[in-house]
Every structure is written in C-alpha cells, then in structure tokens.
Amino acid sequence: MIPEPSPSLCAALAADLDAAGYTSARLRALWGVVADEALGRGRALPVRRALARVDDAAATLARLFWLGDPVSSGELERALPRCGVAGLVALGLAREDAAGIVPLAVVRPQAFVDDAGAGEWWIASDLDEVALGGPIAPDHVLGVGGASMTLAGLQLPVPADRVLDLGTGCGIQALRARRAAEAVVATDVSEPALRFARLNALLNDVAGVQTRHGSLFEPVAGESFDRIVSNPPFVITPRATGVPAYEYRDGGLEGDDLVRAVVTGAGTHLSPGGTAQLLGNWEYRDGEDGLERVREWVALSPVALDAWVIERERLDPVAYAELWIRDGGTVPGSPGYDVLLSAWLDDFAARGVDEIGFGYILLRRPREGRPTLARYERVAQPVAERALGAHLAACLVAHDRQRALDDDGLAASVLQVADDVTEARHHLPGAADPSVIELRQGGGFSRTIPVDPALAALVGACDGELPVGRLIDAIAQLMEVDAAALREDLLPRVRDLLGDGLLRFAGS
Template structure:
C-alpha cells in the first residue's frame, strides 16, 4: 500500500526514542534470528527469520516483523513496542496503515551500521517495502533502501570537513546523511517527491540536522549555485528504451545507454566551487566506440569546466550478466516467462548498439583552484577491497597536491616513510639466491600489489623517516654499483606513484 510519508519532527523524535529503547539495532536483530537466517534475508528469503522469531511478542521481535521484514502485526503489540509513538503515531508518519486490530506496514525502517574514517555508527533508514516484504516485483516509483552500491558510495565520501554538499538523486537520503557528518549544510535533489519525503524523515529520525530537499532533475534545482562537495549515486542503470520494459525511478534516468552518467560527468563542474570534489558511481559501455574508460575520459574532456579526474573501474560484465543483474533487481523471478522476455529485450538493445561489455566503477572529479587540471588517472582495480575508502581517497588527493608541487630536486630533499600497512613479498625459484619477483603489498586502501625491482625495493625499505630521498638513492646506487643520476631519473617517477597510492608517506 502507498501512504504519504509525513516527516513530522515530533513523531520522528518519538520513534527514535522508542527504537533506541527497544534495542532495535543490527547486531541485536542478527542475534535474534541467527546467522543462517540473516544470510537468507540477504538473498530475499524471510522464512528462516520469521521462524526464529516464532511466537515472540517482545518489542524487538515485533519491530523486526513489522519494520524490517514488512509483516503485519497486532496494533496492540506495536503500541507496546513503541510506547511514545504508538500505533497511531506510526500511521501518522505514513509508515503503516491500520486495518481493524491489525497494523499493516506501508514502509520499512531498518537499522544500518556505518563505518568510515570518522568512526562507527548506526542509522535507521526508512524506505519503501522491498521484494522481501512485497513477495514480487517492485513498483516503478519504488524508493530504494540501503543497498550495496549506496553503502559503497557512502564509504567513498571524503572524510575531511567541507562546506555545502549536494546530493544528486538522493533516494532515501543515505548519501546526504553521510555528508552531514563532515558538512554543516546539505542539499538533496530528486525527481521523486516521495524520495525527498523519505530523506527528510531519515534526517529527522537520525537527528543529523536539517537536510534541504529540492525537487527536480540532476542539477536543475541548484542552477547557479556552487558546492564544496557533490555526491551522487545516479540512476545509471542501462535500460532498453522499448515498450514493456519497466523504468524504475531509483535506477533509470530515462536516457539511452550510458548517456545519463555522461551528462552527470560533463555537467557537474558547473556546480563545483574551486577545489570542490564530486564523487559518483556509474556504468560505461564497451563496444564499437572502444574502451569504456576512454569513454569516461571523453566525458570529462567535454566538461566546460576543466576537471581533475580519478576514475576507477571495479568490475566489467558481459551483456547477459548485466541483464540478469538488473532484471533480478526489479524483483522478476528467474525461470518465468516475464524474466525471459526482459532478458531478451536487454540483449537485443546491447546487440543493436554494438555493446560488448559494461564497466562499473567510481568517479572522482575535482575543480582545480587555478583552473588547470593536474590529475588524469583512469585505472582498473578489480581486487577485493576491505572497508571504506573515504579516508584513503582524502589522503591520496592531499598527497597528490603536495607531490605535484615538487620538482625532482625538492622531492629528493624530502624525507619519506613506509606506510604501516605495507609489506614485501619475495618469490624465489627453489635453489636460487635472488628472487624472481619482488612485490609491495598494501593492506589498506585499494589493497594494491606493485611489482618492484631490487633498486626500488631497497629504496622503499630504507624510507624510515630519517634520511632524505636523494641521500638514500645515492646509497642504493653505490651499493648496486650503478650511476646515481640515472637511478634518480628511474626511481623518482615511481616514488611519486607510491606516494599517491599510499605506500610511502610525506612528512607532516
């Protein structure tokens, strides 16, 4: 059922107090239904969790059924679980409807753990009933809750303090909530009035301060304004433009192919203040037009405002895998005629346009203070990454600015230190004295593995914060009996790369 979401501050405060009092948190829910049921929920199966709750009618169990699993409950049980808000208050928020003695959920409110460079925390996130609660396909105006992509982007957000932040295509407001951890002001835009109502409700529910919401498409609601940060999990999913294929507001921007992401990339510079940073997720196509990352490079070049760019492709799917991913995402069941029809439509669209693959990744863009870009990095990093990357990206940008301002003489005079998460691996053929391969491995950040030669390995090993880089290179040259000038010319560019990627640290 659809009810109007009402983000009334007093009702939100009462709900917050009641959820706190009931211990309605992620860890407590996992303990209530167990690891196996928790894994089943992640696969869209509610039965094991409901079975584990059994006949329990305590506040945590009632809220778990009602607000997490989307099951109707007795109104009297809900009122006992929410003593301040009551069943009437939950209806007043637009999160439930009363039918006689029964309260039927109209939305979900789920606890969400967060962890980033600013520390650990937890929110409650309200959103529309999902396929777990509905038991079928989603309506096209569905307001999505917290998914893997939104958590990824929240973890990517820079951790340094910021002025005003813009969240484009806010959905339930998760990115705006994350932005308020570092910014005094956040503006959230969306084409969905319902999404904006959920954003306001979630801001009130989590007591993060005001989030200003504006209705409209992409940057239209903020034309003429500038922001220190722009964050967007845009509706980037590539959807066939043919009759009968559902167009979900939360994931479909209404444009063909990857044109929506292209529009965001080429247009965001206009709303960035000098030194402002934009971060977004996106898809880009491979095919007749060539390499997907080169497509993104072209979008950046098309920006009227010159931009620094750091683009990381994390995954590449073939057309069939991509189609299966998003048809299932809409709640269509594999093996049905409707599933086959939609898959066929997706594959026909890709074939007609000569698309052979679809990349997914992270896009970081920055408006240089002086107007001249210095960073143009387009890379593939498909290795597993543990934890949020926001602090790493923040440090990498700061390191880039410092290292780019140094010529080789200044760099050689700098004292560097090896990051604490870096280790070295040497691979030997049995019986050989010298290693065939030497690798530097990063425990944090993008968990990079970098092959190095003996000279660079020796230099990195000697970077203990004591002697300048030039002195160390001279010592390595003497030890290896090679020309010091030639070794400097070889090593310094690679040292710059190691500083940017976090293997080596600058002083201070």
C-alpha cells in the first residue's frame, strides 16, 4: 500500500510531469496511431519498440509509468529534477533495486472535455496487466477504464454544493465532480484506493475532496448531498470457492444486490432536487424484464424518486461470464477457465438468470410533490457517452418545464428545433410522397424517431418565432383537418420530443 501522500512531493512531481510534456497527446505522438490501438488491446510491444527509439523525459516516464519497465536512476533524475528518485520512492510510486528504478504504480495522463473546457489529469493507480505482464491482485486499485470515463461523461455539469462519490477507487469521479461542486466526499471500502484518491487530488491540485473509509452509505450516515455519483463494484460474481473476488468490481453481495442497495439507499442521502447517477448490472430472472426489476428497486426507496434508467446492452450468462473471466486474466484454454465458467453458470442457474443488463441509472429527489419522471428504456445505438452529461441535464430541465404546463400552456409556448436534428425522408421508387419520415438526433442519444407529415411539418416550423398552437392551426388548415383534433394528437408527441432533446424552449 502506498504511504500517505506528501503534498509537497505531489506538487514537485506534478511540476516535473508538466515540464516533461507527459500528456496524452505527446505520448500518442511518440508511439503513433497503430501502436496506440495495439495498446488499447493490451499489446504493449509496439509501444515499447517505439519508445526505445526516443531519449527524452516523456519517453522515460512512459516506460516507467505506463509500461511498467525499469529505468535507470540517471534517466529518472533527468526526467524528474524536482521530485527526484528519492521523492518518487517516498511517495510509494517506485523502488530501487538491481534492475534500476522499478515502478510500484502507474501514473498516466487522462485528457477530458466537459462544459468548463478541456483539461488533463495525471491518475495514479496500481500496476495493471500491461505493466505487470500478467494477472492483477484481488485488491487491485483500478485506474481509468471505459466505465470510469462513461460515468464521468454522464455527470451532470450543474453547480452543486456537496457531492458524494460512492466507491471512489482511484478518485477519477471525485475529480470530475469537483469541477462543478464546492466539496466532494469520496468513500471506499479500500484504504489503498482512498490513498490513491488523495494522491491524485494532490497531484492535480484539486482541493475540497474529503475521503472516508467504509461500505456503501455507512460513512455518510445522516448526511445529504446535492449529487451522488457511483461506479460501484457491480459485477455479478459467484460466491464460490476458487473464484477471485476483485475489490474494484465485486461488492461481495449475491447477484445484483449491490446495485439494488445503492438504488434503494440513495434517496435518503439526497437533498430535495438532488440527483444520483450510477452504472450497474441487473438480472433478468425466469423471463422477468430486467428493467422492471430496477423499477421495483426504485419503488422500494424510502424517499419517492424520479428515475431515468437506460439499458445499453444485454448479455447471456455465458457471454457475461466469459467477459469477466477474461477481465481477471484467465483466457479460454488456460488452466481453470472451465472451472470458473462453470461457477458462473451454476450461480446464474440457481437464480434462474436468463440475461444480464448493463446501463445507466439516474435518480432524483423531487423538490416538492410526487415524482413526475419514470423512464425505463433501451438505447442500443452507439452514442458519444463521454459527452452525455449536458444532454441529460437539458432533458431534465425540459421535462420539468413541460410538466408544469397544461396543454394550453404548451400551445402558447415558442419552441425551437435543436441544432443537431436533421430530417430524412424515404420514398418508394416513383412515389411522390415519402413512405417514411425520420427525425435524427446528431448528439445526445442519437435517436431516430419516425414521424408523420403533420409532426414533421410542426418540427420544421419550430424556429423560435411563433407559438406551437398557432403553428398547429396553420398546419391543420393546410392539411384540411380539424385543428382541435390535430392539437390533441401532436401535443403529447411534442412533450416527448422536448424530453428527448429534439425540441427545446426558445431561449433555453
């Protein structure tokens, strides 16, 4: 376990990393696109070959902190003149032995973009498979993975006083949350993870992050927050002898009970108007719809909550087991693979699990009154997950605004079509009129929505000038249909388009 990080040594290391140009862009330029793609597949050799041809500070740091290769003390002193070898050893990030300076952790640049602009952090975590050249330990502290970046991109870029990062790991969500929050409380059951989180906050000069040790909501009993974010250890793992329990992905509970616990417990720790965002898995048991299972969890919350649950994918038990067995470093054909696969399949069979869903859960405590949002949907198409936070926030605002309006109020509203919306019309050969009209969303969830000519005409006319009701009346006249009936047909669908972000209130 790394020692308690020294603020002065973290500041010195950060200054050295900055001076060395130890950035994502610089490293990709050093080893090239092909090697970078190979690295993403866990193949380090092309990067190692590329770095062998370069002798500068960034290359030295990449060999040490990205690939996990030893470097000489002379090379490292030149690369880290302020921190030095002694400082790095004191931080617990490296040690000296006969091979030279040997890394004890990875420290990697992580670029990001949010509503406040572009930036980059240096994130320290335990040595991974690339750096170790083999499997990781059960108490491994994970760095920044795909799920981490997904949740970071989902975080609402809305100002908040206090944010809870539940299960912080290396602290990436806490750093992201602090961009919009006055203070962040980061919890974890792993003390090594909390030390990495504190080190990463210091390394990136991010104040206002407090860490607490404990499971789930125990460290914050009786407290409330404006926002809760959590990338919990949601992986469904058999409770069987011989199955490794990795702390970063396995919460120690049966099936999907860990995600259930977060969902049912979040409401009592949210301030009125507060939101909780998490990633999770949920089981489909004996033909029961997995999204309905999540709906039942939300209903069990002691505090009534708005809910927006988005399922991104479903896997059968075999595919799910294979995914996480490989994640632990055991590949098909290796000793023990079939034993692990059998353990997973036995576990699923015991609960009648047919499939496993994965997705995003957004919960909100109403400021007053009863919940008004209950969206449980499947979004399978590719989306830009790293930029969804602003879209989610805008959709929530639009939902609240349109819910506050009756039909007359909505008809009196002036709307605009979102900038990323296009229209596609499909004609049968020789046909004058389209057989299919679609609205296509370029951002957000990249939705494709079939519409009829009347709704297409209304959306096309929403340019921020005239109220919806007058536009519907004009369309009814052109189509020679009853205006009242057309309004009754179109207004509910206008509400849906507002909630999906294809339409917006003028000036918003």
